[in-house]
Amino acid sequence: MEKDLIYQKLSAYLDGELTPEEKNKLEGEIALSPDLQKKLGELKKLKQLTVSSVKPLPDSPYFETRLFASLQEHKTSFFTIKKLSPVVGLLALTVLIMIFLKYNPQVIEHLVEQQKSNLAGFYKQNLKPLLYAANLTNEDVFNFAFNRQLPLDKTNSQYLQLGYDTTGNGFFEIKTGNVASNMNNLDKFIRALNLNSQQKEKVDSILQNYAEDLQSQVLVNDKNTVAINPNIWNYNKAILADIIAFANDANEKEFTKIVPAGLPSYDKNSIVKVINDVKRTRDNQYIFFTPDTIFSENYEFDKHKFTNEMKKMKEEMKKASYEWKKYAVNLQLDSSIVKLKHDPSWGKNFNVQFDANTCRVNLPNIIPEIELPDFDSITVQIERAVDIVKQVKVNIPNITFNIPEGSHGKNEFHFKMNIPGHTDKGTEINVNLDSILRQNKYFIQKFSGPGRKGQINVDSLLTSIRSMIPDSMSYFQGNEFKGQMKEFQKEMKKFQQQMKEMEKELKNNKKELKEKKDPIEI
Amino acid sequence: MKLIKIKRKKDLQYPQILQLDDDFSLIQRFIEGDESTFKTLVQRHKDKIRNIIYLTLNSSDAVDDIAQDVLITIYKHLKSFRFESQFSTWLYRITVNKCKDHLRKVRIRSIFGPMNDGDEEPVYIPSTEHKDISEIVNKAISKLPEKLRLPLLLKDIEGLSYQEIADAVGCEIGTVKSRIFRAREGLREFLKPYEQELMA
Numbered sequence: 058m059e060k061d062l063i064y065q066k067l068s069a070y071l072d073g074e075l076t077p078e079e080k081n082k083l084e085g086e087i088a089l090s091p092d093l094q095k096k097l098g099e100l101k102k103l104k105q106l107t108v109s110s111v112k113p114l115p116d117s118p119y120f121e122t123r124l125f126a127s128l129q130e131h132k133t134s135f136f137t138i139k140k141l142s143p144v145v146g147l148l149a150l151t152v153l154i155m156i157f158l159k160y161n162p163q164v165i166e167h168l169v170e171q172q173k174s175n176l177a178g179f180y181k182q183n184l185k186p187l188l189y190a191a192n193l194t195n196e197d198v199f200n201f202a203f204n205r206q207l208p209l210d211k212t213n214s215q216y217l218q219l220g221y222d223t224t225g226n227g228f229f230e231i232k233t234g235n236v237a238s239n240m241n242n243l244d245k246f247i248r249a250l251n252l253n254s255q256q257k258e259k260v261d262s263i264l265q266n267y268a269e270d271l272q273s274q275v276l277v278n279d280k281n282t283v284a285i286n287p288n289i290w291n292y293n294k295a296i297l298a299d300i301i302a303f304a305n306d307a308n309e310k311e312f313t314k315i316v317p318a319g320l321p322s323y324d325k326n327s328i329v330k331v332i333n334d335v336k337r338t339r340d341n342q343y344i345f346f347t348p349d350t351i352f353s354e355n356y357e358f359d360k361h362k363f364t365n366e367m368k369k370m371k372e373e374m375k376k377a378s379y380e381w382k383k384y385a386v387n388l389q390l391d392s393s394i395v396k397l398k399h400d401p402s403w404g405k406n407f408n409v410q411f412d413a414n415t416c417r418v419n420l421p422n423i424i425p426e427i428e429l430p431d432f433d434s435i436t437v438q439i440e441r442a443v444d445i446v447k448q449v450k451v452n453i454p455n456i457t458f459n460i461p462e463g464s465h466g467k468n469e470f471h472f473k474m475n476i477p478g479h480t481d482k483g484t485e486i487n488v489n490l491d492s493i494l495r496q497n498k499y500f501i502q503k504f505s506g507p508g509r510k511g512q513i514n515v516d517s518l519l520t521s522i523r524s525m526i527p528d529s530m531s532y533f534q535g536n537e538f539k540g541q542m543k544e545f546q547k548e549m550k551k552f553q554q555q556m557k558e559m560e561k562e563l564k565n566n567k568k569e570l571k572e573k574k575d576p577i578e579i
Numbered sequence: 580m581k582l583i584k585i586k587r588k589k590d591l592q593y594p595q596i597l598q599l600d601d602d603f604s605l606i607q608r609f610i611e612g613d614e615s616t617f618k619t620l621v622q623r624h625k626d627k628i629r630n631i632i633y634l635t636l637n638s639s640d641a642v643d644d645i646a647q648d649v650l651i652t653i654y655k656h657l658k659s660f661r662f663e664s665q666f667s668t669w670l671y672r673i674t675v676n677k678c679k680d681h682l683r684k685v686r687i688r689s690i691f692g693p694m695n696d697g698d699e700e701p702v703y704i705p706s707t708e709h710k711d712i713s714e715i716v717n718k719a720i721s722k723l724p725e726k727l728r729l730p731l732l733l734k735d736i737e738g739l740s741y742q743e744i745a746d747a748v749g750c751e752i753g754t755v756k757s758r759i760f761r762a763r764e765g766l767r768e769f770l771k772p773y774e775q776e777l778m779a
Contacts, residue, residue, distance in 0.1 A: 107735045131651060
């Protein structure tokens with residue numbers, strides 16, 4: 058072992074790996090030992106053999122070229138990863154957002170609500186009461202109470218129908234067709250109760266009051282949006298209750314005849330409370346029908362501001378009355394709305410049904426809750442009564458007459474009406490035919506050309522005239538008014554005859570002048 | 580003539596760079612973004628790397644592939660070099676490890692692959708055949724165990740110090756000293772049949 062250690066030192070000495078001290082010491086030992094000298098010689102020879110025997114490695118001329126090509130490839134793949142890093146980052150972000158939203162679903166709900174509000178904001182601009190534009194009469198309000206129908210657009214015969222489905226949930230429909238307002242139900246109701254003039258005025262004032270309130274229940278704008286306040290159902294019940302309570306007080310005997318089964322027992326004060334509650338309820342949750350969607354949203358309609366605006370507008374409207382049609386809405390049920398039927402989120406608030414002429418929206422939980430007495434049983438009775446009244450139909454004949462040529466601007470007629478039950482009050486009405494004709498677009502189109510001769514549908518004329526007559530008196534549209542119209546026709550004929558006579562006189566005068574001139578010339 | 584010109588050009592480049600730029604300053608510049616310095620490092624060390632691989636594997640077959648692998652590894656990790664040891668030490672260590680990895684893979688392949696009789700060729704070479712001395716010595720060297728052969732060749736061929744060899748193979752300096760001696764003793768034993776011819 059000792060020998061091996063000395064030989065190891067010899068090997069290290071040969072390799073120059075000994076410290077100077079070790080080297081000096083070993084050299085001393087080598088000088089004295091022939092064995093070490095021999096071993097050192099062996100090791101030297103082996104080292105020489107090793108160095109000389111190992112073949113040198115051949116050069117690789119393309120080593121660097123290959124290396125840097127590989128490095129470039131590596132860099133490219135590195136940069137590809139770098140390029141992909143935004144995508145990877147985006148993916149990571151998406152996953153993070155998904156995880157975040159999974160545990161915080163209210164955030165996305167809030168965002169959706171915000172977007173809805175933006176869309177709602179667009180459709181909520183410039184909303185005006187449609188019923189004002191629809192020229193709502195007391196007859197319409199009366200029919201609304203009993204038939205739950207409100208005309209939306211009289212020109213295009215669209216109306217709003219309220220109702221309850223078999224499960225008792227409220228719905229409303231926008232229907233195309235004629236409302237029952239032509240049935241003169243209010244007149245028949247008044248006559249059936251045999252009301253005096255004061256009572257009639259009271260009915261008128263009740264209905265007029267509700268007509269104003271109903272204005273803010275249905276709003277429209279120029280973006281073809283219809284906004285309906287679900288509180289309209291409660292108004293329907295309130296009007297009904299008000300009318301029934303009034304009728305019962307006014308003439309209980311006659312009212313019992315109309316409603317043979319009589320009214321179910323009710324507390325008058327509770328009805329008054331209900332009416333006040335309905336009027337006081339400021340439910341700003343409207344249902345918006347738009348060309349894109351149907352949604353429910355809060356909307357504050359400033360009735361007073363609108364009333365002030367309307368006063369100003371009224372003055373302007375006198376100059377161009379048919380501008381009102383700007384607010385007339387003809388709701389087109391296009392395919393985009395139909396598509397929304399498949400949106401499951403609708404099921405939460407609405408159930409919408411479509412057909413060619415109707416758009417029906419069921420609203421399970423949207424009607425503001427007010428405790429009401431059992432009006433439904435009353436309504437059944439009243440509806441029966443109204444059906445009885447409906448059986449007596451009054452058909453207004455289509456009267457045709459000729460408009461005298463050259464009479465434009467001078468057509469003022471004076472009517473004196475003798476109204477049964479109003480014998481003490483002779484009602485006088487001045488009808489300015491020019492102003493009525495100007496309001497009638499049909500007439501303007503028909504008669505603006507040369508030779509103003511033709512027919513006019515008296516129904517449209519009557520509607521215009523009716524607006525000048527108090528509603529309680531409007532039943533004179535029937536036989537009484539027919540008589541008045543005959544008088545009017547007679548006067549027109551007289552006027553024509555006078556004109557003809559005047560023409561003849563003029564011709565005669567010309568002849569006379571000619572006859573007188575001749576002798577002078579001779 | 581062309582060869583001479585190339586030689587001169589090389590002679591002009593290397594001494595200047597070696598004098599002005601040591602490994603550390605080149606690495607520092609590389610870390611600062613000047614990747615062109617890597618080329619200088621490659622030019623400076625590639626031969627050493629290739630030779631170590633060649634000596635370790637005792638074959639030139641996979642030398643360039645492993646050398647490229649070593650240099651790409653160096654390129655990837657150069658920015659994290661901590662300047663705690665010589666660059667060459669780090670470089671040799673990586674090279675030796677890559678060689679060991681390669682040999683391990685070859686060994687595994689040989690276990691599962693077909694038998695190769697050539698590997699089991701006896702050391703003895705008949706003297707009557709007048710074999711080339713270098714070939715005989717090479718054969719003898721190749722028969723040395725890897726752990727003895729590598730330190731011996733790194734010392735005698737590459738001229739590394741015992742310390743450098745110890746760092747590269749991951750052992751103590753005394754172990755290196757012992758292994759080199761044992762390698763020489765083993766070589767002597769293998770070459771005993773040719774003693775007279777070799778010592779002549």
